[in-house]
Amino acid sequence: MQYYYGNQMPLRVLDEAEFWKHQEEEHTIVIRELVRNLEQKYVEALQGWEKAFSEAHHRVIRYIETVNRSNGQVSQALYQDILQLTQFCLQQSEQFIRFCRTLMEASEPISTNPTAKVVLNHIIVESEYFIGVAQTILYQQ
Template identity: 60%
Template sequence: MQFYYGHQMPLRILDEAEFWKHQEEEHTVVIRELVSNLEQEYVEALLEWEDALSRTHQQIVRYIESVIRSPGYIPQELYSNVLHLVDFCLRQSLAFIKLCQQIKTESSAVQNNPTAKVVLDHIIRESEYFVGISQVLLAHQQT
């Protein structure tokens, strides 16, 4: 991600978070659909994650609307809240990655489904991408 957005940077950050939280939410469905015989504990975990990611996505959309309504000037409190939300999204993605890795290594249904392993690796890489850009962004904001 480029850092030349100036006063629009919070909106750019939120756009990234909005996109990736929606992706992760969809990924919970992809995993459940791809591995039809997935163990119930993982199905339930993925359903819970789908709901949590949806709530985060909705919160991001509300922040985007707030930033859009602040043309030319974003109050410091709102900017700080955006950064806290991005930090939350980063930590949420790390936990989602952990679940995906657990499913990949511990689910016998996945062990017998080479396509599922490839898809889980792809999902993990995509979430790791969001983690990476979030870490850079948050580090950049502290300097």
């Protein structure tokens, strides 16, 4: 987490969410590129995840722009909206982790590809990292 924000928690949490939602979006592409013979239903699911992460990423960027325009005067309503967005992003990451674990168990091309399993485990660890950051911020409030 970037601690140079000092007491500007909204920008800290939005910075993390912006980075990690973009990472998760890219992870969907990595999986599809790595496992060329992935079952079509999983390809389509990953495309859906890519779109969902992109939408979340853009939502976070809109909030960053709003906070930046507020000149440090974040209203209580905006603050609560940021916390709700953080909670949404956290839950989205939890669901993606469950999906990745399902992929490792249910997809034949992944279950027989040691490299794909290592990459998926790495992707899971990265999403878990974001969840930890988000929880820390949410539980401090």
